Amino acid sequence: MRAEVLRRIHARDWAPGALIPTEEALAQEFGCARATVNRALRELAETGVLERRRKAGTRVALSPPRRATLDIPVTRLEVEGRGQAYGFHLLEQRLREAPAPVTSRLGLAPGLELLQLKTLHLADGRPFLLEDRWLNPAVLPDPAPDFAAISANEWLVGHVPYTTGDIAFSAASASAEEAEVLGLAEGAALFIVERSTWERDLPVTTVRLAYAPGYRLRTVV
Incomplete structure (x- = not known):
């Protein structure tokens, strides 16, 4: 679910600033619980990819932050x-x-x-x-x-x-x-x-x- 949301954003299926479908609609589309959708969207919002506002829906961030990532090596x-x-x-x-x-x-x-x-x-x-x-x-x-x-x-x-x-x-x-x-x-x-x-x-x-x-x-x- 999270990977597909990112794919759609990177492919510009959902353009910067676009309002994405509701949690209910995404849960129905992916055949999963709404709580699963909520968790995935919340995590993406925490990374700055999405912007979530109560009663205003969830939008693709206009300027997603560029963040360095570092995997913990074995x-x-x-x-x-x-x-x-x-x-x-x-x-x-x-x-x-x-x-x-x-x-x-x-x-x-x-x-x-x-x-x-x-x-x-x-x-x-x-x-x-x-x-x-x-x-x-x-x-x-x-x-x-x-x-x-x-x-x-x-x-x-x-x-x-x-x-x-x-x-x-x-x-x-x-x-x-x-x-x-x-x-x-x-x-x-x-x-x-x-x-x-x-x-x-x-x-x-x-x-x-x-x-x-x-x-x-x-x-x-």
């Missing part, structure tokens, strides 16, 4: 795509009270317990990436995954959807802990990615990724 596939052998070690896993900067970043109450996971990803047996992740236990099934067998990164990409997120890139000097784990001199320059994701109003995870020197980020615009 580190294993990223390493293997470089022609290298992948491996990882779960260094630490514990449920504990998250520090204030973490709960604040996720919009959670202070003192809440989250699952902290520290994982070292390897490329050809050498340190590639140190992942320090805080994970909301509310998104985990029972029983929880074995994060020593599958990395939290790969499991989350495959099993937990996200609707919004934020990401920041920076450079930082390796701390004593990072230097020891990555096999570097303390103070070595690291490429840092900090990312947080939510499934609607439910915080999913926040993670700090410290890449070993020589990492190069590529994306498509």
